[in-house]
Amino acid sequence: MDDSILLAHGSGGKLSHELVEKQFLPFLANPALNKLDDSAIFEASGRLAFTTDGYVVNPIFFPGGDIGKLAVCGTVNDLAMNGAKPQYLSLSAIIEEGFPLSELAKIVKSIKKAADEAEVNIIAGDTKVVNRGQADKLFITTSGVGIIPPGVDISGANARAGDKVLLSGTIGDHGIAVMSQREGLRFSMALDSDCAPLNKLVAQMLEASSNIHCLRDPTRGGLATTLNELARQSKVGIVVDEAKIPVKEEVKAACELLGLDPLYVANEGKLVAIADPADADKILTQMKKNSYGRDAAIIGEVTTEHPGKVVMKTKLGPSRIVDMLSGELLPRIC
Amino acid sequence: MEFCGGHTHAILRYGIRQLVPKTVEMRSGPGCPVCVTATADLDKAIALAHLPDVIITTFGDMIRVPGSYSSLQKAKAEGADVRIVYSTIDAVEIAQANPKKSVIFVGIGFETTAPTIAASILKAQQDKIKNFYVLSLNKLTPPVMKALLDSGKIKLDGIVCPGHVSVIIGSHPYEFIPRDHRVACVISGFEPLDILLCIDKLVEQIEKSEPKVEIAYPRGVKPEGNKKALQLMEDVFEIGEANWRGIGIVPQSGLTIREKYERFNADKAFSVSLKPPREPKGCRCGDIIRGAAMPLECKLFRKVCTPESPVGPCMVSSEGACAAYYQYGTLENSQVT
Numbered sequence: 001m002d003d004s005i006l007l008a009h010g011s012g013g014k015l016s017h018e019l020v021e022k023q024f025l026p027f028l029a030n031p032a033l034n035k036l037d038d039s040a041i042f043e044a045s046g047r048l049a050f051t052t053d054g055y056v057v058n059p060i061f062f063p064g065g066d067i068g069k070l071a072v073c074g075t076v077n078d079l080a081m082n083g084a085k086p087q088y089l090s091l092s093a094i095i096e097e098g099f100p101l102s103e104l105a106k107i108v109k110s111i112k113k114a115a116d117e118a119e120v121n122i123i124a125g126d127t128k129v130v131n132r133g134q135a136d137k138l139f140i141t142t143s144g145v146g147i148i149p150p151g152v153d154i155s156g157a158n159a160r161a162g163d164k165v166l167l168s169g170t171i172g173d174h175g176i177a178v179m180s181q182r183e184g185l186r187f188s189m190a191l192d193s194d195c196a197p198l199n200k201l202v203a204q205m206l207e208a209s210s211n212i213h214c215l216r217d218p219t220r221g222g223l224a225t226t227l228n229e230l231a232r233q234s235k236v237g238i239v240v241d242e243a244k245i246p247v248k249e250e251v252k253a254a255c256e257l258l259g260l261d262p263l264y265v266a267n268e269g270k271l272v273a274i275a276d277p278a279d280a281d282k283i284l285t286q287m288k289k290n291s292y293g294r295d296a297a298i299i300g301e302v303t304t305e306h307p308g309k310v311v312m313k314t315k316l317g318p319s320r321i322v323d324m325l326s327g328e329l330l331p332r333i334c
Numbered sequence: 335m336e337f338c339g340g341h342t343h344a345i346l347r348y349g350i351r352q353l354v355p356k357t358v359e360m361r362s363g364p365g366c367p368v369c370v371t372a373t374a375d376l377d378k379a380i381a382l383a384h385l386p387d388v389i390i391t392t393f394g395d396m397i398r399v400p401g402s403y404s405s406l407q408k409a410k411a412e413g414a415d416v417r418i419v420y421s422t423i424d425a426v427e428i429a430q431a432n433p434k435k436s437v438i439f440v441g442i443g444f445e446t447t448a449p450t451i452a453a454s455i456l457k458a459q460q461d462k463i464k465n466f467y468v469l470s471l472n473k474l475t476p477p478v479m480k481a482l483l484d485s486g487k488i489k490l491d492g493i494v495c496p497g498h499v500s501v502i503i504g505s506h507p508y509e510f511i512p513r514d515h516r517v518a519c520v521i522s523g524f525e526p527l528d529i530l531l532c533i534d535k536l537v538e539q540i541e542k543s544e545p546k547v548e549i550a551y552p553r554g555v556k557p558e559g560n561k562k563a564l565q566l567m568e569d570v571f572e573i574g575e576a577n578w579r580g581i582g583i584v585p586q587s588g589l590t591i592r593e594k595y596e597r598f599n600a601d602k603a604f605s606v607s608l609k610p611p612r613e614p615k616g617c618r619c620g621d622i623i624r625g626a627a628m629p630l631e632c633k634l635f636r637k638v639c640t641p642e643s644p645v646g647p648c649m650v651s652s653e654g655a656c657a658a659y660y661q662y663g664t665l666e667n668s669q670v671t
């Protein structure tokens with residue numbers, strides 16, 4: 001049988017040290033972390049961005065990623081969505097008793113790989129072990145600090161009438177990839193989660209234009225919820241064109257089968273940008289050069305009409321409201 | 335009338351109501367499994383949930399529907415073991431994993447879910463699982479169409495017949511509709527072009543005064559249906575009366591578990607005492623299910639009744655008409671007044 005996490009791994013004693021020293025440190029090593037002091041120390045100057053997020057995805061391994069990659073990319077992306085260059089992350093793992101060490105090792109390696117790609121260091125961490133049943137295998141919380149370059153002012157409240165709405169690629173990939181692996185709903189399809197760090201894409205976009213007003217990653221609740229958040233926060237209306245929103249055939253098919261709307265399905269490697277119309281094409285060209293923005297498109301624009309609301313021109317021509325997600329995304333019964 | 339809630343959602347999602355000429359009025363029908371479940375039946379499921387050592391399993395939306403006095407969600411918060419499953423077979427597996435508990439599957443839906451519920455009973459029989467039960471609230475489509483048309487209260491020119499139900503039952507069971515009621519029938523898929531094609535065919539039938547049953551969803555539906563699924567249903571269920579919200583008892587419109595599978599019948603295995611059911615005040619779900627009212631005509635719509643705090647089932651279910659009008663409304667009707 002596989003070696004697995006014991007309650008003693010959370011005791012604070014020998015096994016706890018062993019867990020950190022054998023399972024985490026060899027992979028995540030960096031000068032600040034290696035010291036193993038009670039807190040990590042780093043130099044910083046300028047405007048800083050700070051964020052935190054908890055990850056409880058089920059299942060923890062899914063096509064195209066796992067909870068470790070997600071925990072790094074999610075926090076990196078939250079920083080990037082304010083134009084910050086992510087620098088340091090903390091990582092706290094709550095592990096269920098009995099969790100296989102081999103799986104933990106896979107996840108730590110994946111954390112390392114994602115952190116390397118995003119060029120961030122994990123400089124502080126914690127592990128806790130809880131009784132079987134008190135957590136679902138593994139929960140991870142990451143917090144992150146990033147530096148905002150001078151002159152960058154990005155906020156969900158900055159959209160102005162006339163601005164263009166850009167989307168970095170196909171929607172719904174993550175949600176459908178995870179759902180395809182979920183207990184009781186398993187179906188096989190060649191689709192990977194889009195989980196990815198977007199900080200470099202954002203940096204390239206900021207190089208192309210200093211007139212990007214809003215950035216947001218449409219995670220839970222999907223594109224529809226993000227557009228609504230931006231419309232409400234900026235007190236503007238948003239109009240999008242359904243035909244311009246890229247959706248993969250696999251996602252379309254799965255959504256038709258399950259009775260879901262891709263607009264509400266989660267993404268983990270996409271962003272929405274709202275920018276000055278004069279710069280929109282320039283930003284789009286730049287986005288398409290990055291592999292995470294290859295399928296980017298201008299999907300709509302900002303208007304003074306219907307403030308706080310998102311309207312979509314459907315594929316057939318008429319317009320309708322796009323509301324936020326309410327409740328949970330559940331497959332249809334009939 | 336589009337019978338199926340899935341069609342109502344597609345029609346609103348793609349703006350088809352605005353696209354068709356004003357002379358074509360689309361009415362939503364009773365094709366939402368959660369919505370047509372009678373309050374009394376829901377009360378029974380909630381009472382069963384409170385029995386000791388019982389696990390209730392059901393499809394997602396069911397747990398949020400308010401019954402007369404509570405909901406499965408509230409029962410769960412009060413300590414009852416209520417679990418959402420995606421498939422009936424999951425419910426059988428829960429029974430297998432919890433041999434000391436009684437696992438009751440609250441079986442709702444039309445001819446689409448009935449074969450899978452039948453299959454779960456056969457699986458439980460085959461695997462000798464003794465703690466699995468089904469509360470059969472399954473309903474049949476053609477008989478309720480007949481009841482609606484016989485009532486004479488709603489005058490329909492054509493019916494967008496359900497896509498997935500017809501995959502199972504085929505097109506023959508609707509033939510009485512053009513024959514006896516002179517109402518056009520076209521079976522439709524759920525993509526926007528499927529629905530437009532279906533409406534086009536309906537209008538053509540109506541203009542020519544030649545009502546018949548047509549299939550505009552040939553990639554899914556064969557005239558004879560899915561014989562294997564029908565056989566499964568026939569083996570496990572017999573046809574009996576069913577209680578429909580907003581419509582009442584409709585003879586020959588429900589599925590009851592046959593005597594040879596009686597030991598899986600939750601109605602026989604458990605008894606609960608129930609207070610008389612009551613409907614939420616002001617809620618027009620009953621009228622909406624019959625096609626007698628539109629969601630926007632309900633005074634509670636969007637003011638008191640929202641997807642976050644639904645008063646009636648049509649706002650809860652992802653197949654409910656009110657939820658569709660709420661989620662996919664136009665700018666004109668989305669204002670809170």
